Amino acid sequence: MMKVTAAGLIALAWILPGMALAQNVQPNPPVKAIIEAALKDDRAYAFTRDLTTDIGPRLAGTQAEARARDWAVARLTQEGFSNARIETFPLTAWERVHESAAIVGPHAQRLEVHATGGSPSTPAGGLEGEVVRFADMAALRAAAPGSLYGKIAFVDDIMPVTKDGSGYGTAVVKRRECSAVAAERGAIGCLIRSAGTSEREVHVGQGARGQQGVLPVLILANADANQLGRVLAKGPTRVRMEVETKVQPAAQSGNVIAEMRGTERPDDYVVLACHLDSWDLGTGALDDGVGCGIVTAAARLVADVAGPPKRSIRIIYFGAEEVGLIGAAAHANAMKDKAASYVLAAESDSGDGRIYQVDFGFGAATETAKAAIATALQPLGVARRGDNARGQSDISALRPLGVPVMDLQQDASKYFSIHHTPDDILEKVDVESVRQNVAVYALVAWFGAWTTLDFRAQ
Amino acid sequence: MMKVTAAGLIALAWILPGMALAQNVQPNPPVKAIIEAALKDDRAYAFTRDLTTDIGPRLAGTQAEARARDWAVARLTQEGFSNARIETFPLTAWERVHESAAIVGPHAQRLEVHATGGSPSTPAGGLEGEVVRFADMAALRAAAPGSLYGKIAFVDDIMPVTKDGSGYGTAVVKRRECSAVAAERGAIGCLIRSAGTSEREVHVGQGARGQQGVLPVLILANADANQLGRVLAKGPTRVRMEVETKVQPAAQSGNVIAEMRGTERPDDYVVLACHLDSWDLGTGALDDGVGCGIVTAAARLVADVAGPPKRSIRIIYFGAEEVGLIGAAAHANAMKDKAASYVLAAESDSGDGRIYQVDFGFGAATETAKAAIATALQPLGVARRGDNARGQSDISALRPLGVPVMDLQQDASKYFSIHHTPDDILEKVDVESVRQNVAVYALVAWFGAWTTLDFRAQ
Known part of the structure; x- marks a missing residue:
């Protein structure tokens, strides 16, 4: 009006x-x-x-x-x-070819994901690892070197809905930094909660500016981050992720x-x-x-x-x-x-x-x-x-x-x-x-x- | 409340x-x-x-x-x-493996699609054809035999939002019947508007009950059906569709x-x-x-x-x-x-x-x-x-x-x-x-x- x-x-x-x-x-x-x-x-x-x-x-x-x-x-x-x-x-130029992720094991199910802009591909056939959840990037930064060896880091902070969009600056930090920080701790991939306020739609965006990431990074829709959190609450959880992207220098x-x-x-x-x-x-x-x-x-x-x-x-x-x-x-x-x-x-x-x-x-x-x-x-x-x-x-x-x-x-x-x-x-x-x-x-x-x-x- | x-x-x-x-x-x-x-x-x-x-x-x-x-x-x-x-x-049992569709040519872009339950696969590599739009199944039925030779039928009727869900029975007819009716007229595939009221999410569902369809059938989200309609209004439009499904008898x-x-x-x-x-x-x-x-x-x-x-x-x-x-x-x-x-x-x-x-x-x-x-x-x-x-x-x-x-x-x-x-x-x-x-x-x-x-x- x-x-x-x-x-x-x-x-x-x-x-x-x-x-x-x-x-x-x-x-x-x-x-x-x-x-x-x-x-x-x-x-x-x-x-x-x-x-x-x-x-x-x-x-x-x-x-x-x-x-x-x-x-x-x-x-x-x-x-x-x-x-x-x-x-x-x-x-x-970077383009996505395809990407997928699924919880494996007793709670097997597909997760709704898209790669961050600049994400590298996984090895052909994908990768699989136990998921370790972090409340935010500060928690991931606090993880000890080597503590994520062979694992997938999951950074789960939620962007609040505000009139001035002020939560976005904080929410995107994980998109830019998960790859490098998780790699330093031995992780093989990143899952991050959508830096947007849609429940079901994945909010994509550029990873580290002007550079290809170290690890493949998949973004989970908010509802799928909720779901992964619920499954993690039941016990150790493994996720399989596959990313194929291409770069035209x-x-x-x-x-x-x-x-x-x-x-x-x-x-x-x-x-x-x-x-x-x-x-x-x-x-x-x-x-x-x-x-x-x-x-x-x-x-x-x-x-x-x-x-x-x-x-x-x-x-x-x-x-x-x-x-x-x-x-x-x-x-x-x-x-x-x-x-x-x-x-x-x-x-x-x-x-x-x-x-x-x-x-x-x-x-x-x-x-x-x-x-x-x-x-x-x-x-x-x-x-x-x-x-x-x-x-x-x-x-x-x-x-x-x-x-x-x-x-x-x-x-x-x-x-x-x-x-x-x-x-x-x-x-x-x-x-x-x-x-x-x-x-x-x-x-x-x-x-x-x-x-x-x-x-x-x- | x-x-x-x-x-x-x-x-x-x-x-x-x-x-x-x-x-x-x-x-x-x-x-x-x-x-x-x-x-x-x-x-x-x-x-x-x-x-x-x-x-x-x-x-x-x-x-x-x-x-x-x-x-x-x-x-x-x-x-x-x-x-x-x-x-x-x-x-x-029928399962989807993957599916995709895209407008090709001067307005090239991806469409959001999912196959109907029971849809057969396209030939490997997909198929491509000019799209012919029909306001509803009655209009498709009225098309002359052979009039869709090599083409893709697009059935576009919209399900209204009602408290009693009464539009659903009519809306699903195209999901069940497009395949057979379009095939009789020479078509190579069907695109149908989602038989649901979500703007952006594809409403999937079973095709012809208890039988595999004749043609591959892809369902378009309502917004993507709108988009295809807008592009069709600009002139002849070709769509490429690819469907892979599997059946376990x-x-x-x-x-x-x-x-x-x-x-x-x-x-x-x-x-x-x-x-x-x-x-x-x-x-x-x-x-x-x-x-x-x-x-x-x-x-x-x-x-x-x-x-x-x-x-x-x-x-x-x-x-x-x-x-x-x-x-x-x-x-x-x-x-x-x-x-x-x-x-x-x-x-x-x-x-x-x-x-x-x-x-x-x-x-x-x-x-x-x-x-x-x-x-x-x-x-x-x-x-x-x-x-x-x-x-x-x-x-x-x-x-x-x-x-x-x-x-x-x-x-x-x-x-x-x-x-x-x-x-x-x-x-x-x-x-x-x-x-x-x-x-x-x-x-x-x-x-x-x-x-x-x-x-x-x-």
């Missing part, structure tokens, strides 16, 4: 024209018109529908990701953006970039970003098809309402985000001497949840601009928080270059039960909530590209 | 003792005591937890089903039932039977039934572990409240229900000359949903007994409907032998999104609702075995 009330819009119409916006700002931001247009615009949903249908899953470095780039260039061109192009970079990924040219300061860019790659089990609808839909629709929508921008808008669909922000690093490297041309950057990469909070990562002397933006976002239910924005996802690689950023925090209550699972599909997209996101990014785009506000000002 | 109110129980305590129950009925059924005990009894849940943990999936004819029978004999003995034993019967299944001996009429039996086998993707928690837990707990509970029964209670956990009521047929055949000893039969095989309605399948001169039972069930929210009960699941094979039956209709709103899918696991069991079911079956057990009412009376 949208929470924009008529009263809220009227109040806003009174507030904003009266505000003393410093610098060269249009005196009357078309906030009401932008919000009204966004709340009935379904281009972001249509974009997500078409990307997930035409391409489906888009794992970094695969042919599907390459098809998605071509698709995106065509789509951006069709949507009226200029100079749509691909910025390529090399990638060691000479693969390629790429970022897709396009512009809407500014009329007054065409060499100043407002960057609106998302990422095009996805995990391989769902169709990457929430992560991050919808994010690309949101930023693309938002830019189009402001141009519809307010005409051409003063500054250029640069849309970037990053590649290879999921496997370690590889596209972001490539782009930041390409931009390192030209970062001053980026006047503002924001990324949409938390699915379709409503945006409820904004953090700024601007210069010290930008209070007027921040106040104006925060006031405009208020009727959409977005509260101003702090000044510690570091740039979400790929944009985080631009912040160290001095690029002003905004973090638009979305309600993640649902996101982490869908994110990185087979459930990340079009059917999960909440059209109403997406419209609110488009409205927010459209207002951000307006303040960034239809004014000449300085967000770096110290 | 239970809807048994204190006021309801008090009202009932007034009504029942005053009722003129015909025949040899205890004048004061311990309705209040049974309900109160059931609503805090978790033996049905514990049974389900232990069965699904100790054994897990129990596909008919497999070693897992055999382990489940041994487990059940031990459990029934431990619960105080006597003469726990296995009634074996031969079975042609000389396998065996069995029914597990045990008794609680009656003190006055030990050769009269009240049959409380469920089935022990399950589909292979989940752990058969709702279908039908919980049903076995419910009837077992119900019988134990009445004995706790009211002492030993007058008639014997026979608990039957049928085998091989899922693949065509094979255990039911074997048992009905074994009982065909002794069916008069079965004075009443009921089965719990619709999961954990609240019971909201009762149908009787009794003789004509049983109004007093029906009224007494219906009145006792009323405070649990169970309404009396009609006299057309045919016996649910396995018990339906006893009705033609003249056995009086009761159909206890459960709210199936949730059941058909879990039933036959990988989601049929312990985590889905609603403890409160299960307690209500135990209360209902306990009251049925009381009227059946702690009285000598004649439910056959004409």
